[in-house]
Amino acid sequence: MLEKWKLREVIVLSVLAVVFAVVYLVFLQFGNVLYGMFGLIGYDLIFGIWFIVSIIAAYIIRKPGAAFLSETIAAAIEVMIGNAVGPRLILSGMIQGIGAEAVFAATKWKNYRTWVLIAAGMGSSVTSFIWGYFISGYAALSPAYVTAMFFVRLISGALLAGLLGKWLSESLAKTGALNSFPIGKELKRGKTKNGITA
């Protein structure tokens, strides 16, 4: 998978993962507050933020594996800098990454329009929820509550990962830092409306 990647892309991927690993840790604290206020579902309100690096990495780098690897590395770095969920978190990261990657794969990694990014965020919501159901014992909760949690997480994935990720990537492209990536080149040519790469 990595043979076709330039070293530059690999390191940019890893840097994105590092930055968002820190963001993820910050939001963990925020999540804990929401937890206290609303119970488990409070966590789901902002769950989407934990998928955002998949969307940003895929949207910027546009190569197979970007969504999956970025989420996995972000989780690995979170573990290294002290998220006590530990190596299990890497597994969670992989599962979240697979959800988004599957959506991009379905477009053969060619289509990066808004709806695809939103769908990718929701893809992570689905896979992460299935995983959470088994590992965190959601089965202990009432089915109505679990259903509510699922839909809240789905919307959160669409908004906080899909749309916010798109918005941040485009803000970043405007700074000129992404000029050597497809997204920066599109911006230069003024063709941002349709995110399709030939």
Add this chain to the structure above:
Amino acid sequence: MPLHKFNPSIKAFTVIVCVLILSVFFDPVTPFLTLVMTAAATFIFGRVSFKRWILLFSPFIFMAAVYIWSALIFSKTIEGETILWSWGIFTLTEEGFQRALSLGMRVLSFTSLSLLFILTTKPTEFLLSLMQQCRLPPKLAYGIMAGYRFLPLMKEEFEIIRSAHRIRGVPKARTLPEKMAEFKRYTVPLLAGAIRKAERTAMAMESKGFTGDKNRDFYHKISVSWKDWAYFAIFIGAVLFSTYISWLLGFLKLYNGEL
């Protein structure tokens, strides 16, 4: 032998297997015993100070408390359970209480296992081990290492940006759109700087002849010996021992999602 000396990949594998075994069961006693044994090992064989450990552990105590609270309030009540307390739509049963406690303990036992790994493993050695034992491609491993190096730098930059916002008189974000703008004002400059540095780092690595070639002879060799497998066996043994005690005390229960 201190825990730092064991092979990082096997340590990570051990944590994952222990977590998988623990997830099969659902009672408060098994994870509690594992938690106690793991913490003890961290202090005695890992030479980790209690202060450092509890600093990282305490947020998870809070998280476990929230788990317990959620499970208590929002749990479904099965007929025939002993009701301890009831108010409106909320009902607390003895079985429900045990389930909630199991959930909390589960979180804490996972955390203690992970902390043992984090506090006794150097990131560089973990990556070297992943390359040498688990065939992680060097391109990815050194890419991650290069990115990881940016962390202290970004911490400094974050502090500077925060000062800069004060200097520029940026008002405190109150509403949601303001908070979004604030989030962007921090992440975009950090990312823009980091991405440009990443591109330069990639060039510097290539200028040192790095091609991502998988045939690599390492200066710093991370080996696997029978001691590492003994470590693995001891930890798995400890978890199984916890389940045995729990079974003796009559608590042991399988987790099968039907609760």
Add this chain to the structure above:
Amino acid sequence: MALQHKQPLLITEQLSFRHEDVKNPIFKNVNFSLYPGEAVLLLGPSGCGKSTLAFCLNKLYPEAVDGELDGTISFKGKKFEEFRPGEINQHIGIVFQDPESQFCMTTVEDELAFGLENMKTPPEEIESKIDEALELVDLLPYKHTLIHTLSGGQKQKLALACVLSLKPEILILDEPTANLDPASSYELTRIIKKLKENQAFSLLIIEHKLDDWIDLTDRCVVLNREGEILFNGSTADCFNKYAEELLLEGIWLPSAVRAGLIGKKAGIYKGEKLPLTDQELIAGFVNPYAALQILDNQKTKHQVSEEQIILSAENLYFHKNGKDLLKNISFSVRKGEFVAIAGSNGSGKTTLSGLLAGLYAPSKGSILFGDRSLSQWKEQELRLKLGYVFQNPEHQLIADSVFDEIAFSLKIQRMTDADIKKVVQAVLHQVNLLQHADMHPFSLSQGQKRRLSVASMLVNDQDLLLLDEPTFGQDARTSVELMKLLETKIQSGGSVVMITHDMEILHSYADKVIVLSEGEKIYDGLPDALWKKEEIMKIASLKVPYIEKLRNNIGSIAGREKFALT
């Protein structure tokens, strides 16, 4: 030097490079050769493609970017395309400009091992090679140190060691001292000079500040703005014949050459050729002491108000993490005054500026700003009166366009849109950025970003401007532009406090200098008197400005002559 009869190591023929989607090539039709053992200086204005050329010569480009390279490069008669990936890097090494982004490992030892492993060095030989390379750059005691705790100068030495460990035949230096303070920068050049004498490698040097390099170069290659070769020949010829053309192209001249040129125009330099060294310069002056007077009268004098004190610090202390970062510091800044703060890295300069800006409170002591103590000011009010310019301009840019950047604080003050537009346009006009009003601040050039960051602090007409090493890592032209802006600020009655390593700036602009060492004030007074205090200069690792160095050289030559006569 009689090197030309040897076979060249590296030859380029008709080399041109063009970025994808850009019509004009960065450089074009470059033909030049590098011979074994010689040192070549590659000169050219900012943006003429010097670095791009260096990257091509190391085979990093065009692979690393989307671009097109035409023409051929060959090393020892073998074309670049015939080398396997990574193979050429064993023969041609490069040290880059930015000390922060050259490494991928966490410790010094691991970083060196990384390069040696890439070259398939047998693991049992690696340790001795690491030690050998570290010894060459005096870093052996730091073998197990974490890289991010090293200073900028040490990082550059490490980058050099990494390259040297591979025993390259060509060493390319791409502005290795641009981000270093003068003391570290001088140290690095001395190490390279020493290496050059004992090791057989060729050097290709790209630099802006040439003084420390001139004595070790054999030849100069000059690129013009269009990226074509303007000159290729001996260093002496280059500056003798083309000094004025170089200036026109915006290329920084060595100090002796520049002084010679000024002297020649003033009719006091009678040398046949322009000087490369101080000795030649002094020998060419009819009357060296009179010449000093003429060279030195570029110094700026400010109308400093005698009684009006704008800021005064009294007995400041600052502790953090159990360390005393500042001890008993007192001084004052008057209206219309330019105060410079100097001192070596870690002497507490930035901490002091943070206290003065009210970013953190002193542990003991007080700061009076205007009519009241700094702590009594309301945050918003204070920011309208006191500006702060960060070392890296990007850090303080917060808006999405150049226009909004300047408008930002005006919007907070609820000014009307029409007024905002008027003020912003006036400010952007002053800093010559009006035509870029719609661009994203980050996409500006280095110099433009610097001007914008200062402009954002000029818009409220602040009484006091604090600047933290604003000329650090900037090219000569940017520094000149910045100083012009600060001069206007002072002319209009503002005061400036600037942390700086640049003794030339300090000499030409500062009314007062404060020197810090290990958190204590060791000097507070006129710059001219500072140059005489040898001990303080040494403790704070400051270098005397060029004109003072010249004065000392004239003195010692005169002394020697007198001695020879008696």
